[in-house]
Amino acid sequence: MDTENILSEHGLRNTEARHGVLDVFKKYDYALSHSDLEKELQKYFDRVTIYRTIHAFLDKGIIHKVIDDSESAKYALCADECSSDRHHDNHAHFKCTKCGNSECLNHVQVPNINLPSGYLVSESNLLIEGVCKSCN
Amino acid sequence: MDTENILSEHGLRNTEARHGVLDVFKKYDYALSHSDLEKELQKYFDRVTIYRTIHAFLDKGIIHKVIDDSESAKYALCADECSSDRHHDNHAHFKCTKCGNSECLNHVQVPNINLPSGYLVSESNLLIEGVCKSCN
DNA sequence: ATACTATTTGCAATTCTGTTGCAAGTGTTT
DNA sequence: AAACACTTGCAACAGAATTGCAAATAGTAT
Numbered sequence: 001m002d003t004e005n006i007l008s009e010h011g012l013r014n015t016e017a018r019h020g021v022l023d024v025f026k027k028y029d030y031a032l033s034h035s036d037l038e039k040e041l042q043k044y045f046d047r048v049t050i051y052r053t054i055h056a057f058l059d060k061g062i063i064h065k066v067i068d069d070s071e072s073a074k075y076a077l078c079a080d081e082c083s084s085d086r087h088h089d090n091h092a093h094f095k096c097t098k099c100g101n102s103e104c105l106n107h108v109q110v111p112n113i114n115l116p117s118g119y120l121v122s123e124s125n126l127l128i129e130g131v132c133k134s135c136n
Numbered sequence: 137m138d139t140e141n142i143l144s145e146h147g148l149r150n151t152e153a154r155h156g157v158l159d160v161f162k163k164y165d166y167a168l169s170h171s172d173l174e175k176e177l178q179k180y181f182d183r184v185t186i187y188r189t190i191h192a193f194l195d196k197g198i199i200h201k202v203i204d205d206s207e208s209a210k211y212a213l214c215a216d217e218c219s220s221d222r223h224h225d226n227h228a229h230f231k232c233t234k235c236g237n238s239e240c241l242n243h244v245q246v247p248n249i250n251l252p253s254g255y256l257v258s259e260s261n262l263l264i265e266g267v268c269k270s271c272n
Numbered sequence: 273a274t275a276c277t278a279t280t281t282g283c284a285a286t287t288c289t290g291t292t293g294c295a296a297g298t299g300t301t302t
Numbered sequence: 303a304a305a306c307a308c309t310t311g312c313a314a315c316a317g318a319a320t321t322g323c324a325a326a327t328a329g330t331a332t
Contacts, residue, residue: 035318046283056280130255149298149300
């Protein structure tokens with residue numbers, strides 16, 4: 001889907017900043033932090049705008065948070081079926097300890113876990129750390 | 137094990153600050169952030185001391201990091217067998233979307249995942265989100 | 273094409289999180 | 303009780319993230 005349609009389908013205006021941020025996400029196949037985005041976009045947009053764009057995208061289900069033990073949060077594009085109502089990102093994430101990049105392992109499903117009674121599960125997140133294909 | 141023995145067995149001096157921080161961890165059955173600790177202890181110890189105590193405890197295997205999609209890092213007591221050489225915290229964590237607390241599921245092991253060839257795994261982290269026993 | 277309105281942006285200021293250097297204080301060992 | 307290394311508090315700093323507000327812009331209706 002092209003960038004403008006992604007925005008309008010999620011109820012967001014097609015502004016330069018959002019277009020720019022979304023294009024950066026499309027360009028990389030691993031999760032990006034605010035500072036990654038800032039490095040690419042600081043000439044064009046304000047830091048605060050990038051923060052607000054991230055929030056808007058999270059809110060509308062365009063990106064999701066990638067859990068990671070590093071200090072700063074990282075984000076990646078959702079699969080097409082995500083919306084603000086419902087996320088379908090039930091795959092594992094891999095973080096390379098050498099290059100620091102996090103990628104989505106779209107084909108690795110998070111196995112179903114049986115929890116003690118009384119717990120309701122809504123989402124599972126599996127983060128695997130190690131050395132990635134490129135660094136190995 | 138009592139607080140003073142935990143400290144000395146992990147090679148740490150038995151100081152007021154460490155005693156105090158460890159007691160707070162014992163008091164709660166969910167993971168605590170620096171700011172949680174600060175709320176309880178700010179009358180007695182400096183912010184920086186709490187940060188340094190967290191680092192010392194992490195280092196010696198008294199607490200482990202609990203990965204969580206919230207902004208700030210959280211920590212919880214390790215099982216007794218952990219040391220600075222070796223952590224044995226291969227359990228899942230549960231984060232309640234209602235109360236926001238994260239707890240250790242000590243009896244739920246993180247499953248072993250087969251990755252595509254080329255990847256080396258060093259550590260796995262499983263975070264399950266939903267509604268906890270108390271909130272349900 | 274123009275005008276209107278709600279949304280979005282940039283800037284400045286502020287808050288929160290985490291770290292570092294250093295002098296003073298404390299725990300442990302002898 | 304003395305000695306030494308470790309620990310603490312303070313002040314300063316660096317980075318991450320949020321907020322209020324005025325100016326700019328997108329989308330819609332005219």
